[in-house]
Amino acid sequence: MLEIKDLHKSYGKLVALDGVDLRVSKGETVVIMGPSGCGKSTLIRCVNRLTEPDTGTILLGGKNVLSLNGRELQNLRRNVGFVFQQFNLIGRLTVLENVMFHLVLGGMNQDEARVKGRLALEKVGLRSTEDRRPHELSGGQQQRVGIARALVTNPEIMLWDEPTASLDPILVGEVLEVMEELVKTTATTMVIVTHEVSFALRVAERIVFMDKGQVVEQGAPSKVFENPQSDIARLYRKLLVN
Amino acid sequence: MLVFFRDGFYKDLIILLVLTVIVGAVFSQGIAWAIDTYFGDTLDGMIGEYGEYDVILHIREEAKETALRELERIGEESFPGYRVNQTLTIAGQANFFFGFPDAYRTREVLESITSYFGAVPGINGYTLMVEPSVLIRGVHPAAREDVREQIEELEGVKFVVKDGNNLVIVLLNEDWISGVTKKIEDILQQYQILELRFPMGFEVDTQEVGDQALAILHAQNTTGEDVYKNVTSAEYGEDLDAFLKTLVEMRDFLGSYASQVRIIPEPGVELGVGELILLEDDLTIEVTGMYGDLVEAMIVEGSPVQSTDRIVQKGYRYRNDGERGEFIGDVEIENERYRLAYAVDESLRLLAELEELSVQASTAVDNAEAVLTTFQEALMQLEVLQVQMRQLNEGIASGEAKSSGEQFLVTLLLNGLFQTLAQGVINTGEESLDSLQNLDIEEMRKSLAGISTQISNVQEIDVTAIMEQIGFVRDTLPDLNDAEIGQSIRLINTYLAGQVIPGERVQLLIQGKPLDAKVFETIFQEELENPYLHTYSTSVGMVSPDARGEVFRILKEVRSIVAGMLSIIFTMIVLILDHATIFSTLKYVRACERPDKRGWKRLFNPLFFLGGTLGTVILTSVYYLSRSQIPFFSLPFVVLLGFVLGVLIVAFAERFSPVHSMELMAGQSLGLSNVQIMREVVIPPSRPGLLNILNRFKQQF
Ligand SMILES: Nc1ncnc2c1ncn2[C@@H]1O[C@H](COP(=O)(O)OP(=O)(O)OP(=O)(O)O)[C@@H](O)[C@H]1O
Ligand SMILES: [Mg+2]
Numbered sequence: 001m002l003e004i005k006d007l008h009k010s011y012g013k014l015v016a017l018d019g020v021d022l023r024v025s026k027g028e029t030v031v032i033m034g035p036s037g038c039g040k041s042t043l044i045r046c047v048n049r050l051t052e053p054d055t056g057t058i059l060l061g062g063k064n065v066l067s068l069n070g071r072e073l074q075n076l077r078r079n080v081g082f083v084f085q086q087f088n089l090i091g092r093l094t095v096l097e098n099v100m101f102h103l104v105l106g107g108m109n110q111d112e113a114r115v116k117g118r119l120a121l122e123k124v125g126l127r128s129t130e131d132r133r134p135h136e137l138s139g140g141q142q143q144r145v146g147i148a149r150a151l152v153t154n155p156e157i158m159l160w161d162e163p164t165a166s167l168d169p170i171l172v173g174e175v176l177e178v179m180e181e182l183v184k185t186t187a188t189t190m191v192i193v194t195h196e197v198s199f200a201l202r203v204a205e206r207i208v209f210m211d212k213g214q215v216v217e218q219g220a221p222s223k224v225f226e227n228p229q230s231d232i233a234r235l236y237r238k239l240l241v242n
Numbered sequence: 243m244l245v246f247f248r249d250g251f252y253k254d255l256i257i258l259l260v261l262t263v264i265v266g267a268v269f270s271q272g273i274a275w276a277i278d279t280y281f282g283d284t285l286d287g288m289i290g291e292y293g294e295y296d297v298i299l300h301i302r303e304e305a306k307e308t309a310l311r312e313l314e315r316i317g318e319e320s321f322p323g324y325r326v327n328q329t330l331t332i333a334g335q336a337n338f339f340f341g342f343p344d345a346y347r348t349r350e351v352l353e354s355i356t357s358y359f360g361a362v363p364g365i366n367g368y369t370l371m372v373e374p375s376v377l378i379r380g381v382h383p384a385a386r387e388d389v390r391e392q393i394e395e396l397e398g399v400k401f402v403v404k405d406g407n408n409l410v411i412v413l414l415n416e417d418w419i420s421g422v423t424k425k426i427e428d429i430l431q432q433y434q435i436l437e438l439r440f441p442m443g444f445e446v447d448t449q450e451v452g453d454q455a456l457a458i459l460h461a462q463n464t465t466g467e468d469v470y471k472n473v474t475s476a477e478y479g480e481d482l483d484a485f486l487k488t489l490v491e492m493r494d495f496l497g498s499y500a501s502q503v504r505i506i507p508e509p510g511v512e513l514g515v516g517e518l519i520l521l522e523d524d525l526t527i528e529v530t531g532m533y534g535d536l537v538e539a540m541i542v543e544g545s546p547v548q549s550t551d552r553i554v555q556k557g558y559r560y561r562n563d564g565e566r567g568e569f570i571g572d573v574e575i576e577n578e579r580y581r582l583a584y585a586v587d588e589s590l591r592l593l594a595e596l597e598e599l600s601v602q603a604s605t606a607v608d609n610a611e612a613v614l615t616t617f618q619e620a621l622m623q624l625e626v627l628q629v630q631m632r633q634l635n636e637g638i639a640s641g642e643a644k645s646s647g648e649q650f651l652v653t654l655l656l657n658g659l660f661q662t663l664a665q666g667v668i669n670t671g672e673e674s675l676d677s678l679q680n681l682d683i684e685e686m687r688k689s690l691a692g693i694s695t696q697i698s699n700v701q702e703i704d705v706t707a708i709m710e711q712i713g714f715v716r717d718t719l720p721d722l723n724d725a726e727i728g729q730s731i732r733l734i735n736t737y738l739a740g741q742v743i744p745g746e747r748v749q750l751l752i753q754g755k756p757l758d759a760k761v762f763e764t765i766f767q768e769e770l771e772n773p774y775l776h777t778y779s780t781s782v783g784m785v786s787p788d789a790r791g792e793v794f795r796i797l798k799e800v801r802s803i804v805a806g807m808l809s810i811i812f813t814m815i816v817l818i819l820d821h822a823t824i825f826s827t828l829k830y831v832r833a834c835e836r837p838d839k840r841g842w843k844r845l846f847n848p849l850f851f852l853g854g855t856l857g858t859v860i861l862t863s864v865y866y867l868s869r870s871q872i873p874f875f876s877l878p879f880v881v882l883l884g885f886v887l888g889v890l891i892v893a894f895a896e897r898f899s900p901v902h903s904m905e906l907m908a909g910q911s912l913g914l915s916n917v918q919i920m921r922e923v924v925i926p927p928s929r930p931g932l933l934n935i936l937n938r939f940k941q942q943f
Contacts, residue, residue, distance in 0.1 A: 050907055052835055071915075078913035088908035092927055093943055101943045102912035105922065149912070 001026040001189050002047065002157060007056035009042055009213075016042040017053065018213035024157075029183050029190040031200040031221075033236055034210035040193045041085075043210070044159045047191070048080040049073060061156060078106060081150030081158035081188075085165050087142045089134040089149075096121065096130035099149045106153075120148040124178050140171030144178055151182065157189040158182075164196060172196070179203070197240045201225070209233050251917040254940065258820065258933055262860055265932065266812045267867030274805035274868065281797050292416070293373040294325065295339035296347060297355055305364025306336040312362045313338060320358065321346045335366060347372070349401040352410070370405050374416035376423050378409040378430070381783035384473035384751045385433045389783065392429050398422050409783070426785055433782040434756045435473070438748040438766060440775050448474045451770065452748040458769050459750065459757075468754025474747070493734040499579055500727040501546055503527050505537040505557060507571040513537055518560035521573055523547070526560065528728065539573070540731065541724035550584045552576045577724075586712060593709050604698065611687075611694075751782075799871075806870035813861040813884065817891040819931025822898035825853055825891060827924050830901045831916075850889050857888020899928055 002024040009017040016039045024030050032040050045051040047058060049065060058065040060076065068076055089098050100117030104110055121127050124144035134142050143163055150158060163179065164172045176199050183190055183203045194200060200207055201221045208218040209232045217230040228234040301309045310328060317324035323343035328336060340359075342351060351358070355368050381389060386409070390402050393411055398418030403410040413422060438455060440446055452472035459470045505527075507513055517529045519539065526543035546553055553575040559567030756779070763777035828849055861884030862877075864870075875883075891898070902924070909919040925937040 048911055050834070050910055074913040074915055076913075077911055080911070082911040084904070084908065084911075086904055088904040088911075090905050090908065090923060091902075097943055101922065102909075102914060104942060105914055105918050149908075 001028070001061060002191070003057075003059040004043075004047075005057045005059075007043070007046060007053050007058065009039075009046065009051065009053045015213050017046070017056075020056070020210075020213070020215055022208065022215060024189060024191060026156075027187045027189055028205050029192070029203055030206045030208060031204040032191065032193045032208045032210060033195065033197075033200065034216075034232060038210045039213040040210055041161050044082075044161055044191055044193060047157075047159055048077050048082060050082070078102075078153050079156050081153065081155035083143070083146050083150050083158065083160045083163045085162040087134070087139075087146040087166075089142060089145055091134055094131050094133060095126065095137070095145050098134065098145055099152055102149075103152065116152055117148075120152040121145075123151065123182075124148045125174075138171060139167045140174045143167060143171075143175050147175075147178060147182070151186075151188075155188065157191065160190070160192040160194065162193050162195070164194065197236055201240070209236070250915075251920050254917070254920070254936070255824070258936055259856070259859065261936065262816050262820070262932055263863040263867065266809065266816065266860065266864035269812055270805045270808035270864060270868035270870065273808055274801045274870075277804055278797065278801040281800075295327065295341040296352065296370065296372045297340050297342075298369040298371055299338040299340055299359060299362065300366040300368060301336045301338060301362065302364035302366055303331055303334045303336050306331070306338075308363045309336070309338070309365070313340065313359075316358060316362070321351075339371075347412075349403050349412075352403040352412075353405075370403065370410050372403070372410055372412050374413045374419055376411040376413065376419060376426060377786045378411070378426065378783040379786050380407050381409050382433075382435055382473070382751070382780075383407075384435075384471065384749075385753075385782040388753075389429060389433070393426060396422055396425050423785055430781060430783050430785070431756075432753055434752040435780045435782060436750045436752055436757060436759060436762065437778045437780060438750075438775050439778065440746040440772065446746045448746055448748050451746075452750065454770060455748060455750060455766060458765060459752075459762075462765070468752065470753075471751040473749050473751045489734055493731055496727050496731055496734075497540075500731070501541055501575050501577040501579070501724050503539040503541060504574045505529070505539055505571055506535075506574070507537060508569065511568075511570045513570065518542070519557045519570060519573065520560050520566050521555040521557055523555065525555070527557070527573065540728045541575075542728040542732070543725050545723040545725065546575050546577065548580050549577065550581045590709055590712055593712070597706075604694070608694075799873075802869065802871035803873070805868045806865060806872035806875065809861060809865040809868055809870050810883070810887075812864060813857065813887055816860060816931065817857060817887060818898045819929045820933035821853070821856060821888075822891055822895045823925060823928040823933065824920075825849060825895035826899045826901045827906065827920065828852075829892070829895055830903055830906065850892050853888040853892030854885035855888065857886070857891065858884035860884065861887060902927065 002022070004020055004022040007017050007020040008015075018039075020039070020043055022030075022043075032043070034040055042051055046053045047060065047065065049068070053066065056066075060080070063076065065076065090101070093101060096114065096117050099120055100113040103113035103116060108116075118127060118130065121130055124147050126141060126144055126148065129137060129141065134145065137145070147163070160179070164175050167175060176196060179192070180199070180203055182188070192200075192204075204221050206218060207221050207224050209216050209224070209230055211230070211232045217224060217228070217233050224233050225237050225240060228237050299309075299313070306328065310326070313326050317326060317340070321342050323345075325339075325341035327339045329339060331337070352370060352372065355370075359365060359368065378389075386404070390404070390409060393399060393409070394402050398414050399422060400412045400414050403412060411422065411426065413419060436459075438451070449472070452474045456470055456472050463470070505513065505519065513519075513529050513532065515529050515532060519527050519529065521527065521544075523546065524544045525541060525546060527539040528542045529537060529539045531538040555573050555575065557570045557573040559570055561567040759777045759779035763775075766775060766777055767773050832847075832849065858881050862880055865880050905923050906919060909923040914922065921937055921940050922943055925934060926941060928934055
């Protein structure tokens, strides 16, 4: 499904990605963990070209992502659901509009888009708030709108960039619940960046540890936590034990 | 980054650009036109139609009602068909426009304004504004009649009016203006005034020198065709002389009023006039004169402590960095101003004391009079007593007294008593009494009365009023500090430097080939043996533009300048409201791009070029479409200004219009095209400009 090879990215002198290789199979749920600043966001943003990598290759569903342009790139992006840490909702649009406007702009007619939008909102438990504006919602609700927006196109792959990191601890639960439900009920390929260790343990088929722009260890959760090879993995195990 | 335009946003941008230019031109020209119309109308209302009025009468504001009645009376009586209109009142002066009917618009009437209107209440002078006319200012009296005669001969000239030092050439109609003006200039050009000035203090017999100079001119005159006249007169230009003299007086007065500063340089210290010296107390002084050991200076910054005593401070050289340099010597400061203030204060106190004293003195005189009266009474009683005593004594001595035994006893007793009394109190009795009697009580009374009158005179003087007056004088003593005085003196000096201080002056009228003043300066200096004289050349009059034409020309200029300013402002507003949004987005997009630029491409940011071009296109089009014209703004300058504005907007785009990078990124991740991102995500929440308004037609959500 997704194949990343020798990906490099620097911001000026700062090396954010230093030769990353990663393969994700269709339907797989992969959790990426690592300390702040190790390049997780940069990595998944490269997948749908929100960030342009310097060198390397990315194949998604057989297509060479880095060679796409214009319309092809837009089509690819519609097939990739992206959930942001800061939700990134359009402030002036209502909840329903936020979830459906890109369908309409992509060529779908209004009514169909509205039906799909409501369906997606239902999946995240937010049917009743469709006429409100994002700022009238709690953080947890806003992030669930973000999730609905990402999944409304039925994407083949969903990329999650620390979806709960900017939430109140009390609100984290409702979002994780929705995520877990999604992982269980859909066949979508998931690449999730998160620090929620126990969540990772529950849903991940594979955990990838990153440090300083490189993948340092990966494997099944039971394996990497029971027998960590890298310092990072050991650190996360400590978190789990506590 | 420029890929951004490929999917159609450039169309939006072009529509925006065209609309911007149209709106800008309409806006700038519209406002300028409105200003133009407004002023034009106001002006017509103020000075009437062309040729409607002939004279402006300046009248003190408080008299304007009576004046108007009087003007109407004069008009009806002497100029039937007259027009009068009261216009602006400026600085307490009302201005009445008066128009004569054609029959009265003659040289005689216009040269007799004063005799017709001199008795109008509150009149304060007049200004001729006959139209159409040409005005010649400052016509030299020596050439006036000559010039006048020649001008009256010109075709198109109706008559010539002398108005003070000016000549007003009234024309048949306005078509003659430029032609006649040209000819008048030719006439004036035949004349020249050569002026010889001697510096102040040179006492010369100007007539004699004038004749000498004339002789020199004649000697130099080769052709013999030209006419030279000695036209030296004391009157011409007296005002300026008086003004300059006043300035000199004022400077000297200020100088004496400032603190007197003397420097006592340390041995070996060299100072120069104009040098700055720093003192303690943050004072700065400037050396103004050096007379051997005596070095004078004035304070140019700071105020010395207020003291009537001499202040001595240490002086240091003023270094270029404003810090103190080496010690140069002691500096003494004496302040006459403070002394004066002190003296005034003291005299005020004296007056207060005097008033107090006069009250006390008058009481004292009253008391003295009472004492005198008592004293006189006592003296009279004493006299009576003395007479009785004498009689008694005599009686006793002669034995003539036929008294009973009792009487005798009493007398004896009394006598003894009185002896004792007289001895004890007034010493040797009679002598003292006599000297007492010798006191001239009446004289004393008289002088006492004199004093009393003087005191009451003193009391009648209104001391309080005097004190108030003196207090007033003290308070109005110019409230200048030394630094201000220093600055004023410098200022006056700078002005005077450009002026010839009035001195003696000789004027020669030259008719014919103009002479070079500089050449003749040398000749005169040699021949008249005076190296200090200067020679100047002046014309005998200057043609001034028609006042109204001038006003309209200025108005037109103002209109173009206003339109120009508005074009610039409009361009800035448009760039800030609309284009900053686009540029901040483009800058963000560019920053996210793969940095595959090599070499110069990395340094060259096409955004700045794009911004500059946009700025140029908008400003240049709006500027020229609105017919703007700012002095010194040539086409290349306008183009450059537009470019600079555009580049500045690109440089500060995020400040004017911050990028909502999160929404933008969401748009990208949802697979929107760039034009969709602009229309749906970036522009709607941006500032409400043309772009925002235009976008509403395209926006789907
Ligand atoms: N646009 C950018 N410009 C410059 N540096 C950047 C930019 N984005 C990320 N970086 C830097 O690149 C490095 C990797 O950033 P990245 O956001 O990928 O880390 P992360 O693993 O997601 O960290 P976090 O857990 O804090 O989100 C960091 O040091 C970050 O400061
Ligand atoms: Mg991150």
